[in-house]
Amino acid sequence: MNSKHISCAIVAVFIAILIQVTLSLKNNRLKAQQEARAAEQQESDALDHVTKERLQLSDLKRQSADLIEFLRIWQSQFDLINTAQSAEVNFSMLVRNSGLVNLAQSFRTEAVKGNPSILSELHAELVFEDDYIQLLNWLGKVENKLPTMRVRDVHISKGSRPGDIRLETSLEQPLIAK
Amino acid sequence: MQITKPQIDDFKTDRKDIMHPLPVILRLVPLLFYCSIGVTLILGSIFFIQSRIAEANKNAHIEQTASLTSQTEETLKERTALEAKIKKANDVQAWVSSSRPIQPLLVDIARSIGPKSSILDLRLERVPESPAQIKLALRLATDSTKQLDLTLESINRMNFRTFSPVQALGHGELDYRATLVRQELREKAETP
Numbered sequence: 001m002n003s004k005h006i007s008c009a010i011v012a013v014f015i016a017i018l019i020q021v022t023l024s025l026k027n028n029r030l031k032a033q034q035e036a037r038a039a040e041q042q043e044s045d046a047l048d049h050v051t052k053e054r055l056q057l058s059d060l061k062r063q064s065a066d067l068i069e070f071l072r073i074w075q076s077q078f079d080l081i082n083t084a085q086s087a088e089v090n091f092s093m094l095v096r097n098s099g100l101v102n103l104a105q106s107f108r109t110e111a112v113k114g115n116p117s118i119l120s121e122l123h124a125e126l127v128f129e130d131d132y133i134q135l136l137n138w139l140g141k142v143e144n145k146l147p148t149m150r151v152r153d154v155h156i157s158k159g160s161r162p163g164d165i166r167l168e169t170s171l172e173q174p175l176i177a178k
Numbered sequence: 179m180q181i182t183k184p185q186i187d188d189f190k191t192d193r194k195d196i197m198h199p200l201p202v203i204l205r206l207v208p209l210l211f212y213c214s215i216g217v218t219l220i221l222g223s224i225f226f227i228q229s230r231i232a233e234a235n236k237n238a239h240i241e242q243t244a245s246l247t248s249q250t251e252e253t254l255k256e257r258t259a260l261e262a263k264i265k266k267a268n269d270v271q272a273w274v275s276s277s278r279p280i281q282p283l284l285v286d287i288a289r290s291i292g293p294k295s296s297i298l299d300l301r302l303e304r305v306p307e308s309p310a311q312i313k314l315a316l317r318l319a320t321d322s323t324k325q326l327d328l329t330l331e332s333i334n335r336m337n338f339r340t341f342s343p344v345q346a347l348g349h350g351e352l353d354y355r356a357t358l359v360r361q362e363l364r365e366k367a368e369t370p
Contacts, residue, residue: 008207008208019214022225036233060264070270151279
């Protein structure tokens with residue numbers, strides 16, 4: 001092997017290096033293109049996901065529109081009396097202003113079972129003895145005036161005077177969780 | 179000092195023979211080298227530009243994906259809030275359905291009592307597990323069940339159906355117990 005052969009070998013090594021560089025650039029391009037394709041796929045998946053979620057949300061909005069409107073209407077009623085004190089004062093005022101013979105009244109706060117949105121209620125126990133028409137009218141007025149109030153039970157029996165009745169009732173005023 | 183010519187010749191080594199020329203195939207190696215430089219420059223530039231474009235595309239897709247993910251999270255938050263509202267609305271509806279006025283029923287029962295009968299005792303009590311249902315306990319001073327039939331008709335007109343009725347008649351008193359269930363509870367949305 002003479003110097004010409006050595007020169008040829010060196011030049012061949014350079015050629016190999018150039019080929020290697022070209023291949024390396026090609027590989028980099030392929031890698032970058034694969035990553036771009038993967039990112040495009042991820043974007044496509046994310047777009048599908050957001051589209052699906054938006055569709056479900058709009059479906060849910062459409063299906064629950066009546067219910068949400070119902071809540072909007074009633075929420076203000078529940079917000080009118082939302083503390084035990086205000087409920088108790090309200091009941092006391094209604095009893096006092098009725099002019100009926102009130103034999104007993106007691107109030108206590110109770111937890112509401114099975115209704116997570118209404119955590120507690122003010123429970124009022126009232127006993128009256130008066131004219132039956134006036135008593136029933138009063139009960140009707142209270143139910144109309146307090147649409148969220150619930151009559152848990154009502155017991156009517158004969159009163160001590162003719163024409164009178166004894167009315168024992170338990171009323172529940174819900175105290176809605178905000 | 180001057181050196182004489184024969185002495186100078188003495189410094190020279192003997193000249194070797196000229197090397198053999200390279201074979202034809204190896205003569206292509208330098209040519210191949212120049213070509214490979216050119217090809218490397220051209221292809222390298224193309225690959226480099228394509229890599230840059232792909233990189234830019236990747237970054238754009240990543241940004242768009244992040245934006246879409248953020249939108250998905252917002253939609254999920256909105257959905258969670260709506261679901262909570264629906265839950266609350268259902269709870270409120272359950273309460274409202276179970277708090278329908280009871281007084282009209284009392285009045286109707288009282289009005290149904292004829293002149294020959296009277297109410298001794300009347301109790302309406304909501305069933306704790308299902309407050310929309312009402313337990314009725316009625317004690318009448320009457321000699322026949324005719325009065326009870328009239329009272330039950332009146333209750334039916336109020337859209338209540340009676341379940342598990344129990345009645346006992348004796349000594350001029352009629353004892354009647356039943357569970358009342360209101361019909362068409364969800365016919366239309368109630369308003370305060």
